[in-house]
Amino acid sequence: MLxxxxxxxxxxxxxxxxxxxxxxxxxxxxxxINCAIKSEEIVHVLGFEVPEQEIRKGLDRNYVHLFHFHNxxxxxxxxxxxxxxxxxxxxxxxxIQLVNKTQNAKATILVIDSLSWVLRHHNPxxxxxxxxxxxxxxGSIRMTFGLLHKDLHQQGIVGSICHLASTVISVAPLDxxxxxxxxxxxxxxxxxxxQEDNFFSIKDDLILSIQNKPSQSGHVKADLDTNxxxxxxxxxxxxxxxxAEREAKEKVALPFVFxxxxxxxxxxxxxxxxxxxxxxxxxxxxxxxxxxxDLDV
Amino acid sequence: MAAHMNSMEKLYNxxxxxxxxxxxxxxxxxxxxxxxxxxxxxxxxxxxxxxxSLDYVIGGGLAVGTLLLxxxxxxxxxxxxLLRYFLAEGVVCGHELFLASAQDHPENIMQxxxxxxxxxxxxxxxxxxxxxxxxxxxPDAMKIAWRYQNLPKFQTTFGSSLFxxxxxxxxxxxxQVRQAAKCHTFYxxxxxxxxxxxxxxxxxxxxxxxxxxxLIQKEGFDGSSxxxxxRNVLRVCLHSLGSALWGDDLCCSESxxxxxxxxxxxxALRALLRSSxxxxxxxxxxxxxxxxxxxxxxxxxxxxxxxLESFQGSExxxxxxxxxxxxxxxxxxxxxxxxxxxxxPDTKDLAFKLKRKQFTIEKLHxxxxxxxxxxxxxxxxxxxxxxxxxxxxF
Numbered sequence: 001m002l003x004x005x006x007x008x009x010x011x012x013x014x015x016x017x018x019x020x021x022x023x024x025x026x027x028x029x030x031x032x033i034n035c036a037i038k039s040e041e042i043v044h045v046l047g048f049e050v051p052e053q054e055i056r057k058g059l060d061r062n063y064v065h066l067f068h069f070h071n072x073x074x075x076x077x078x079x080x081x082x083x084x085x086x087x088x089x090x091x092x093x094x095x096i097q098l099v100n101k102t103q104n105a106k107a108t109i110l111v112i113d114s115l116s117w118v119l120r121h122h123n124p125x126x127x128x129x130x131x132x133x134x135x136x137x138x139g140s141i142r143m144t145f146g147l148l149h150k151d152l153h154q155q156g157i158v159g160s161i162c163h164l165a166s167t168v169i170s171v172a173p174l175d176x177x178x179x180x181x182x183x184x185x186x187x188x189x190x191x192x193x194x195q196e197d198n199f200f201s202i203k204d205d206l207i208l209s210i211q212n213k214p215s216q217s218g219h220v221k222a223d224l225d226t227n228x229x230x231x232x233x234x235x236x237x238x239x240x241x242x243x244a245e246r247e248a249k250e251k252v253a254l255p256f257v258f259x260x261x262x263x264x265x266x267x268x269x270x271x272x273x274x275x276x277x278x279x280x281x282x283x284x285x286x287x288x289x290x291x292x293x294d295l296d297v
Numbered sequence: 298m299a300a301h302m303n304s305m306e307k308l309y310n311x312x313x314x315x316x317x318x319x320x321x322x323x324x325x326x327x328x329x330x331x332x333x334x335x336x337x338x339x340x341x342x343x344x345x346x347x348x349x350s351l352d353y354v355i356g357g358g359l360a361v362g363t364l365l366l367x368x369x370x371x372x373x374x375x376x377x378x379l380l381r382y383f384l385a386e387g388v389v390c391g392h393e394l395f396l397a398s399a400q401d402h403p404e405n406i407m408q409x410x411x412x413x414x415x416x417x418x419x420x421x422x423x424x425x426x427x428x429x430x431x432x433x434x435x436p437d438a439m440k441i442a443w444r445y446q447n448l449p450k451f452q453t454t455f456g457s458s459l460f461x462x463x464x465x466x467x468x469x470x471x472x473q474v475r476q477a478a479k480c481h482t483f484y485x486x487x488x489x490x491x492x493x494x495x496x497x498x499x500x501x502x503x504x505x506x507x508x509x510x511x512l513i514q515k516e517g518f519d520g521s522s523x524x525x526x527x528r529n530v531l532r533v534c535l536h537s538l539g540s541a542l543w544g545d546d547l548c549c550s551e552s553x554x555x556x557x558x559x560x561x562x563x564x565a566l567r568a569l570l571r572s573s574x575x576x577x578x579x580x581x582x583x584x585x586x587x588x589x590x591x592x593x594x595x596x597x598x599x600x601x602x603x604x605l606e607s608f609q610g611s612e613x614x615x616x617x618x619x620x621x622x623x624x625x626x627x628x629x630x631x632x633x634x635x636x637x638x639x640x641x642p643d644t645k646d647l648a649f650k651l652k653r654k655q656f657t658i659e660k661l662h663x664x665x666x667x668x669x670x671x672x673x674x675x676x677x678x679x680x681x682x683x684x685x686x687x688x689x690x691f
Binding site: 125192193 | 372373374375377378399400440441486540541542544545546548549550551582584585586587609610
């Protein structure tokens with residue numbers, strides 16, 4: 001699922017990449033940017049945290065003309081009055097205007113690096129509303145990516161932003177160098193939620209390789225419910241039946257087995273109070289004489 | 298006060314296990330509104346929520362004039378489904394609808410309503426089933442316990458009642474059926490009147506409250522306009538109140554700026570509901586709200602409160618005990634309406650499952666634990682003041 005995030009057909013997708021200080025999600029973000037420009041989609045990046053050269057590093061040279069960087073790194077708060085994009089410009093009409101400046105045949109992909117920066121300078125509820133408006137601007141923006149550092153914010157803010165997102169990718173480091181685990185949660189418009197865990201590693205040339213679960217040196221989770229073997233296997237007595245034995249067992253006449261008519265008579269709800277049905281057994285001695293006649297009292 | 302049916306006779310039905318076909322004899326003082334009926338428990342006028350098993354669990358249905366609060370599950374899928382059932386039931390019964398949302402456009406929500414199954418294939422009660430003839434060679438026929446053959450099978454689902462309709466989730470409701478019902482919508486991003494938010498007590502919800510109040514007065518649900526002889530019920534649906542998209546930072550921070558906005562809004566809303574023929578269903582993303590005390594207050598301000606807990610993403614998904622179900626339903630609160638006793642469900646372990654066509658709520662049955670590690674208590678230990686010696690000598 002990690003690889004097919006960009007292929008989402010539903011318009012207005014919002015992907016949040018959650019990372020922590022121990023493993024940065026920027027490489028994964030750059031991987032998605034690279035994939036997008038290779039499939040000839042225009043990408044606009046609002047860069048607050050890292051300078052342009054760092055984001056451009058590793059992107060495919062042939063398609064770099066589709067990549068547009070809006071510099072909010074050098075002067076985000078507008079102190080020198082020369083900045084191109086300030087943090088207070090993070091409003092939907094402004095962003096759409098920025099995106100539409102480049103001649104676009106089809107909708108573009110917007111990348112926000114990072115959302116944490118914007119959240120520090122604006123009211124979180126307002127940011128949520130702006131992101132929702134960006135999701136609905138389907139004509140200009142096909143998909144929005146946002147990088148969120150979840151250890152920088154209160155749990156409520158992280159929860160609110162991820163509640164809006166259609167896909168949330170949470171990356172965490174592993175013991176092994178260069179490897180990380182990504183938990184992807186995707187929610188479709190119909191309400192269906194899908195989850196997947198992937199182990200991956202990204203090299204500098206932005207090639208993502210998904211691995212099977214690597215052998216971990218440290219933590220081996222003890223299997224809580226061990227698979228019980230068949231308890232009837234290693235015994236000194238025999239608990240199984242052979243075919244002939246099973247047939248013989250089924251032929252045994254059970255006690256209280258009644259004939260078919262009697263069963264259906266009993267099953268029918270009867271109005272009468274109680275009926276005594278007597279079927280003489282094989283060993284029953286039915287003698288009409290009264291044995292008390294012999295008594296001489 | 299909620300609308301109250303005056304009855305001549307009342308049969309006191311304590312056991313709520315069976316769906317009763319009991320009909321109260323009523324004086325026809327009040328014009329009967331389609332889609333409603335008097336409750337057997339406390340005489341209130343009730344409407345169906347759309348899901349018949351949910352109706353059973355909350356005491357027969359939702360009383361007119363009350364507020365049903367649903368605490369959403371993590372991904373908001375099942376709470377939206379319950380909203381759609383509620384709206385679909387309103388359309389089928391001919392009630393008026395009011396839908397407010399800040400996330401999805403109300404038109405999109407209305408387009409996803411499930412279509413009703415109108416030809417009633419209501420199954421007869423299990424007890425009247427004619428006895429099946431015995432087939433000796435039928436593999437299902439029991440050899441030893443054949444006397445139990447005709448007894449009804451143990452049901453985990455609650456009995457189908459004659460109140461409420463069945464819906465098919467795989468088909469959306471047809472347009473002409475949907476447009477037959479009057480639906481008023483409120484979509485926050487499109488509302489132009491931005492009330493003075495900081496000064497008003499209800500903060501971001503001021504516009505919504507004004508809209509509901511105006512609608513109730515204009516259409517005469519509170520009995521104010523004497524021209525309206527045809528009485529109808531208004532169903533109010535509010536999606537995801539308290540989330541950041543409404544402009545409220547209740548979910549974002551631990552000390553929100555509009556601390557009392559949502560609670561004031563719910564207080565005012567319930568006052569409006571009590572004085573009119575309306576019923577409301579509100580969903581709140583309670584898993585995002587940071588301060589638990591606010592959630593407690595919100596629960597107290599509503600009448601019936603349910604929590605949906607979905608298994609997706611939690612460790613319960615792989616738990617074999619829950620493998621047939623998609624989540625748990627917790628009933629947090631049931632109202633006392635004009636009576637001392639409330640409708641207590643006979644079991645609190647309820648689970649829901651979403652089949653392809655239907656959403657049902659069932660009793661959660663745990664199978665008996667037959668593993669060897671289970672401790673079995675054989676003897677009841679006598680308390681300290683009981684006889685210490687087993688042999689009593691006289």
